[in-house]
Amino acid sequence: MTRYIKRHTLQTRITHGTLAVSCILLAISGLFVFVPPLTALVPPQVTLAMRMAHRVLGIVFILTPLISGLLAPKGAVHFFKNYFEKWDKDDIVWMKRFIPYMLAPKKIHMPDQHEIKSGQRIADGAMILGVVAMAISGALLLAGATFAELGAGLMMAVRLVHDIAFLWLIVFGIAHIYLGAGIFQPYRGTVRLMFGDGKISESDALYHWGHWAREEIDKAENVFDDGKGAVK
Amino acid sequence: MTDSAILYDSSRCSACKGCQSACKCWNGLPSPLGKEAGGCTGSYQSPLELNGDTRLLISFNEKRNEKGGIEWAFARRSCMHCVNPACAAVCPSGTLHVDEASGMVAVSDEKCIGCQYCASACPFGVPHHYGPEPTVNKCTGCVDRIEQGRVPACVKTCQPGALNFGDRAEMLAIAHERVALLKSKGFDKAVVYGEDELDGLHVVSVAKYGLDAAGLPENPQVNDIVDWLGIMKPLTGIGAGAILAGLGLSFLTGVGYKRHTLHYDEVAHDVVDMDTGEVLQHIDVDIDVERKA
Numbered sequence: 001m002t003r004y005i006k007r008h009t010l011q012t013r014i015t016h017g018t019l020a021v022s023c024i025l026l027a028i029s030g031l032f033v034f035v036p037p038l039t040a041l042v043p044p045q046v047t048l049a050m051r052m053a054h055r056v057l058g059i060v061f062i063l064t065p066l067i068s069g070l071l072a073p074k075g076a077v078h079f080f081k082n083y084f085e086k087w088d089k090d091d092i093v094w095m096k097r098f099i100p101y102m103l104a105p106k107k108i109h110m111p112d113q114h115e116i117k118s119g120q121r122i123a124d125g126a127m128i129l130g131v132v133a134m135a136i137s138g139a140l141l142l143a144g145a146t147f148a149e150l151g152a153g154l155m156m157a158v159r160l161v162h163d164i165a166f167l168w169l170i171v172f173g174i175a176h177i178y179l180g181a182g183i184f185q186p187y188r189g190t191v192r193l194m195f196g197d198g199k200i201s202e203s204d205a206l207y208h209w210g211h212w213a214r215e216e217i218d219k220a221e222n223v224f225d226d227g228k229g230a231v232k
Numbered sequence: 233m234t235d236s237a238i239l240y241d242s243s244r245c246s247a248c249k250g251c252q253s254a255c256k257c258w259n260g261l262p263s264p265l266g267k268e269a270g271g272c273t274g275s276y277q278s279p280l281e282l283n284g285d286t287r288l289l290i291s292f293n294e295k296r297n298e299k300g301g302i303e304w305a306f307a308r309r310s311c312m313h314c315v316n317p318a319c320a321a322v323c324p325s326g327t328l329h330v331d332e333a334s335g336m337v338a339v340s341d342e343k344c345i346g347c348q349y350c351a352s353a354c355p356f357g358v359p360h361h362y363g364p365e366p367t368v369n370k371c372t373g374c375v376d377r378i379e380q381g382r383v384p385a386c387v388k389t390c391q392p393g394a395l396n397f398g399d400r401a402e403m404l405a406i407a408h409e410r411v412a413l414l415k416s417k418g419f420d421k422a423v424v425y426g427e428d429e430l431d432g433l434h435v436v437s438v439a440k441y442g443l444d445a446a447g448l449p450e451n452p453q454v455n456d457i458v459d460w461l462g463i464m465k466p467l468t469g470i471g472a473g474a475i476l477a478g479l480g481l482s483f484l485t486g487v488g489y490k491r492h493t494l495h496y497d498e499v500a501h502d503v504v505d506m507d508t509g510e511v512l513q514h515i516d517v518d519i520d521v522e523r524k525a
Contacts (some may be wrong), residue, residue, distance in 0.1 A: 155352035163464040183491035
């Protein structure tokens with residue numbers, strides 16, 4: 001019998017999925033503004049369509065987490081609270097071993113982790129900061145190009161913030177996809193957490209988030225048998 | 233590249249606005265029609281600023297003199313066609329670019345995506361955006377005319393000879409000669425503008441009454457952010473390449489990775505390897521609770 005632990009609700013998965021898709025499309029459409037040679041390759045109508053799509057996607061990207069947070073305020077508080085949890089010894093050891101582990105996963109063994117790994121707190125926290133910077137600067141750029149007089153200096157500064165946030169998100173985003181989509185061999189199957197049913201096998205949960213997995217199994221509230229019925 | 237320049241000599245300008253009209257005619261730009269359609273501004277300057285459909289403007293600096301009369305200092309407001317244009321440096325679509333044949337900052341309208349970065353970067357506040365889907369509108373230097381061996385439309389129409397066009401060095405020589413003459417006649421503030429400002433401009437001006445009266449910034453500066461924006465593109469490429477390379481290496485080292493299936497016996501508090509039956513970890517619940525507390 002394989003036991004599964006539910007980790008993410010349907011709303012979380014929809015929010016994450018919408019953000020992921022809009023983020024990737026924003027990056028692609030944004031490249032038509034960021035990389036002039038790309039613009040030169042396509043007709044002006046394509047560039048214009050990309051520019052308009054970038055604006056619409058930007059609005060989706062900003063509104064999705066806000067709406068999700070309003071629909072489930074307790075979940076939003078829980079989400080953010082996890083990132084400010086005090087680090088214990090295992091968290092520190094996990095972080096110290098992270099780079100050696102990424103380069104030698106067969107040899108390096110990681111300590112048990114709570115609901116959010118220490119490295120996850122840093123990486124996801126960096127992603128969240130990047131997303132916030134991207135969203136605010138993007139909204140200001142849109143306002144400045146349409147109805148608001150923001151002044152030349154502010155517009156230039158905002159554009160620089162947007163470009164830095166893009167670099168930031170590219171680096172952390174690629175790493176996030178590598179781990180989250182399970183391209184990294186020890187993370188195989190984790191894609192199911194956000195793009196599947198939100199459940200993780202007991203074995204994988206014990207491997208990735210040992211403390212959290214045992215707590216969940218002890219509580220038995222989110223534990224399912226073969227991914228179907230609840231154990232209790 | 234040929235280094236051309238437009239010379240504007242304010243000491244010869246009669247502010248007839250013929251250049252303004254010629255610019256509109258040649259470029260097919262609209263004007264408000266009808267009596268007082270442009271609004272009364274209380275000045276002969278019209279419109280008050282460059283806008284989406286006015287690329288060239290003769291400005292009137294009006295001052296009451298000691299005798300109670302009005303003194304005017306005329307100036308030409310339009311693109312300065314910088315030798316190193318910040319607008320072209322930040323333009324993401326290649327709309328604004330330096331015309332190799334003349335050195336003028338030319339415009340390819342059809343490429344404009346309306347981001348308005350150029351308007352933010354220009355130290356003279358020249359580019360404006362125009363139309364229902366606003367695209368950039370600024371002086372093109374009439375590169376279409378220059379290509380045909382003609383002078384810009386504004387220069388062609390100037391009756392008092394305040395505007396001239398030709399080799400930049402030649403225009404600068406004329407300007408210096410004129411300023412020397414003006415100074416000899418008592419116009420102490422007369423100055424040449426556009427020789428060294430921002431590494432040089434392709435519009436050289438003779439400001440008869442000095443820079444303040446002509447509304448020209450004494451030491452125009454391009455925002456440092458323009459340089460930073462130029463760095464961001466290669467930096468992002470390097471960042472993306474580095475992370476992909478690092479993760480690629482990580483992937484290669486992980487090929488063949490396998491691990492046993494784990495199970496937690498919540499009664500015995502043991503983590504068990506299901507493949508071998510070995511107890512990998514015994515959880516001391518008291519310590520776990522203590523740690524949590």
